[in-house]
Amino acid sequence: MSDQIPHQHVVSRKEWTAAREVLLAKEKELTQAHDRLAAERRRQPWEKVEKDYVFFTPSGKSGLAGLFAGRRQLIVYHHMLKPADPNPCSGCGMVGDQIPHLAHLHARDTSLVFVSRAPLHEIEAFQARMGWQMPWVETTDDFGADFDVPKYFGVNVFIRDGSDIFRTYFTKGRGVETLGTAWTLLDLTPLGRQETWEDAPAGTPQKPAHEGLRLHDEYGTSDPSAELGQ
Structure with missing residues (x-):
């Protein structure tokens, strides 16, 4: 393998700064476009979940409602991962490696669960091999197929309103690539980041930006893996 790498023009600090300012303007445009898309996502119609599903958790059997662990939203x-899987998916492995500390989601009334x-x-x-801490449960019925993941991988988002559960969002493929921070995960949900600068439907709970941020051990939340099945 060659030690050479693609080499761009070497310029003065003044030229470098000017080029950076041009790129920064485009980056801000992209950030604003992401914000507009998230605002539109928060206004997408909901699909009511009509069937009962069974999941096997460390605490026993659970329905879909139990995976919320008492919170309003569920990702x-x-x-x-398949039964007796000799070659677990490396792409799903990258997703698992990038999941943030869930205390930041829990503080915003949002749970996250892996299913396989x-x-x-x-x-x-x-x-245990991967050193992951997120809740992860077994599903053996039609849950994946009913929500557009008959095989392979994907992300579904749900919200509870009383005893009713609704699906609010779905993505797969490259739509999963941008995930990995609490912010990008919350952007998938109907309540969003819950900050006052966001364009959100009336009645969405919101606080000033960063007001609710804490170190993850300061939220007072319990071990997320022990909450399933409530």
């Missing part, structure tokens, strides 16, 4: 990542068709004991063994 579900469909991980491709592998048996729970195989999930737990692989999870």
